[in-house]
Amino acid sequence: MELDIIILIIAEKPDMGRKIGEALGGFRKDKGYLRSDKYIITWAFGHLVGLANPEAYDPRYKTWNLTDLPIVPHSFKMIASESSKKQLGLIKELAKECTSIVNCTDAAREGEAIFRYIYEYLNLRQPFKRLWISSLTKEAIREGFSKLKDGKDYDNLYKAARCRGEADWLIGMNGTRAFSTKFGGHNNVISIGRVQTPVLAMIYDRHQQITNFKSETFFTVKATLQQESISYTGTLQTNERMIDRNLAQKISESIKGRVGRITHYDAKNNEDKPPLLYDLGLLQSEANKKLNFTAKKTLEIAQQLYEQFEAISYPRTTSNYVAEDNLSIMHDIFDQFKTTKYAMFATGDKAYVNSTNKNICRPEKIEDHHAIFPTDKIPNDLTADQEKIYLLIVKRFLAHFHPPAKYKTHKIITTVDAHIFQTNIRENISPGWKTIYNEEKELLEKDKSIEDTDLRTNFAFNPEELAFCMDSEVKKNLTTPPSHYTEGTLIDGMKRAGRSIQNENLKDEMSDIQLGTPATRTDIIENLKSKEYIIVDAKKLKPTAKGSSLIEAVRKMDLHVLASPEMTALWEQRLGLISKGQASSTAFSELVVKFTQKIVQKVKEDSALENTTKEEFINTLGKCPECKEESIVADKSYYRCRNSCQIRINKIQLGKELTLKNLLDLLSVGKTAAINFKSSKGKGNYKAKLILEGSENGRLKIEFVKTKK
Known part of the structure; x- marks a missing residue:
């Protein structure tokens, strides 16, 4: 039988x-x-x-x-x-x-x-x-x-996964223990990570660039020019920034009312193709910019749309393209949208989504999964936040069924009394796919040097005719620092990490290498927050004292590679080759062990940090009311001043843990707002304020708050 x-x-x-x-x-x-x-x-x-x-x-x-x-x-x-x-x-x-x-x-x-x-x-x-x-x-x-595929076909993928896990273990366990025993303590773990530490360094370096930035004043001369019925603005061209206001004012006054001539005119027809379909990183970046969603929140919602609603394709993809066998499915989905509440966006033509359109169909750019796009399961009962993410994906998908946006660029060089003024004008011809985004002005933002006009016909300049300077003015400008990373721009930076490699021998070869994967980037950002290496301040990511001290220590010990994308990018490339059977997993593991040994040896022996104290790796939480320095830190059960002051404030007060706001209120104004406490007998609640009675020792007293009956 x-x-x-x-x-x-x-x-x-x-x-x-x-x-x-x-x-x-x-x-x-x-x-x-x-x-x-x-x-x-x-x-x-x-x-x-x-x-x-x-x-x-x-x-x-x-x-x-x-x-x-x-x-x-x-x-x-x-x-x-x-x-x-x-x-x-x-x-x-x-x-x-x-x-x-x-x-x-x-x-x-x-x-x-x-x-x-x-x-x-x-x-x-x-x-x-x-x-x-x-x-x-x-x-x-x-x-x-x-x-179904033979499981052995994925043996190399598993080797890469195993190598990645063991590499993270070796560097994480050894690096964290080495730095923690030397610079941390029982209540202050100094966490090291193969990807985490270079990402922290990106945030630290950007913050340092902004902190050390010295703004400079410069001046530009703007001329209002006219040829026949067309009025336009030109900007004075100089070899260097003009820092002499008097010179700028002199030029501005000298050209008013003068006759000029167009010495160069060039008009070109151009088009903007629809933006690429989303991969996870691009979706997270745009959701952070447009919706103020964290990377974690966007991933969670995308997973819900994929798993719970079956409404989108696999979200943790690295590709922005589809294969030929996806096209007919996409056509069917497009037709379905015509009878839904999204019909207003499904007004294009299936003919635009075809195998010759390299803006969408590039099978060679797909590794494991194609780009994110909606499935034929169109949901009706999404939450408000789920709907927002779904709408981003739907619009991006449907944009590809529309033609490119067409426009003409006009470059005009006008010479007035030997002074050269340049003008760039964008003449919009047809909006194409941008009709889907008419209400989203931020998507349609253009280069600030482009002057827009609504003129659409017979719009051209004649170099044979004179141009007149009707007016001019001097504009004061300030140089600006780079912006702090947000979660969205950080993910973009992680995806482009290979481009920041300084090694000229590796730069071209490694330009496409990324830090982390779609599956890990969200966790990396969340870990940096939970380990108190970074804070989020109005969307801006900034390093804490602990995070800054770690990067500075790593670099002082000549472990620069631990805080740069270079090592991680090289390893990610090697892992990719291992997954394809094109590199040795054994050789990779040996490389990781050698680097782990180097980290430990540097921490044990390096004398560059002999004056570095453990206190430098503790984040300060507020200003001490005694010494007036930003020196209040957290120990296991109380807050204290890391200087010689005797202040001690227990974290638990009347059975309830103080919040950071409670602490800051005590330190700044000497009392908290009313706090809800539970009665020690377990019957009912009461409200009370905590008052810092003795700033020299942190003694608190209670002020009961009467509640209205």
Whole structure:
């Protein structure tokens, strides 16, 4: 009698498992899994298994000591958290019933790691296939199951994932322990990360550029010129910025009423193509700029639209293009939008979305997943924030069904008494795809040197005719510093990190290399916040004292590469080659070990930081009322002055933890606003203000607030 062949499907999350069940059909629910006559579907909850901490190799590593470093395991151990063991046990038992497995985790490097770690940890032996799809619609899942890949085809992808994880472990564990034992302490961990530290350095360097920037005043001369009925403005051209106001004023006065001549005129027809389809980074950048959404919030919403609503394709993509086999699907989706509330945007023509349009169809630019675009599942019950992200994606998608925006640029050089004035005018011909964005003026912003005109016909200058200077004025200008990074512009910067590499031998080769991946950039930013390396001030990302001290220390120890994109960019490139079978994972691991050893050795031996104190790595929270310096810091259970002042303010007051605002109020005005406290007997609440009674020691007194009955 033949045994029934049962196939185990392992999804990354329960929701993914349920969607696969709905697509394949015929399943009945059980606790932690679904079963049909042919399949059993179960799932992970993200990473069930990870690399073990150092104490798993030797109990003495539980205590952090610089002398124990570097810690370099001969082979890495895997460990499951207590919360994961029940589900892992279920997967192991279900696997005993099955002859083969289908890996249905996310079709990306981290998804591959999630499945392979489980597979190795449980010592599974069944052969496995790979589901690789970019959409969670029933049709896409069914098609994916009809074209399952051999699991071995993704062995190199797993090698790259494993190398990435082990590299992060080696640098993170050793670097963090080395810096923390030397500069931190029990309550002040100095975290080091392969990608995290270079990203912090980007924020630090930009902040330093702004802090050290010295604004300079310069002057420009603007002439109001006229030829026949056309009036236009020209800007005086000089070899250098004009810093002499008197000279500028003299030129301005001298040309008023004078006759000039157009000495150069050039008109060119141009077009703006629709903006590229979104990858995750571009979506996060635009949502941060337009909607003030954090990168984390945008990713969370995109995942909801993908997993919960099946309304968009796979969001964690690095590509802005699609393949030829996506085009017919996109045409069908375009037709669907014509009968929805988005119909006002679906007014274009399918003919524009074709295989010869390199603004949208470039298969060679796709690695794992095509660009983000809507699916045929058009949702109706989105929250306000979900709708905002969905609308960004829909408009970007539908823009490609419209022609390019056409315009003409006019460059005019007018000479007045040997002074040269330049004018650039943009004559809008047809809006094309921009009709979708008419209400979004920021998308249509143009170069500030372009003077717009609504004239559309017979608009041309005649070099044979004279031009008259009707008026002129001197404009005072100030040079401006670069802008602080926002989360949006930081993600852009991480995507373009290779362009900032200083090594001339690597610059061209590495120009496309990025810091982090779509799956990790959000976490990197959130980690920098949670570790108190950066703060967000009105969208601007700024380094804290702790973050600044870390970058300065790294550079003083001649570990510049740890705080530059160069090393990480090189490693990301190598990981990409490993995933394609074009580089050795062993050689990569040896490189990482050598660099880890260098970090530890520098921290142990470097004398450049002998005068650096641990206090420099503690963020200050406010001004001390005694010494009047910005020197209040947090210890485990109280706030104190890091100078010699005796002030101590307990973090817990009357059973409630002080907020940062409470602390700042105490330090600045000597009292808090009314705070809600619970009665010590557990019956009812009461309001009270805390008053700093003794600034020399931090003693507080209570002022009860009467509540209106």
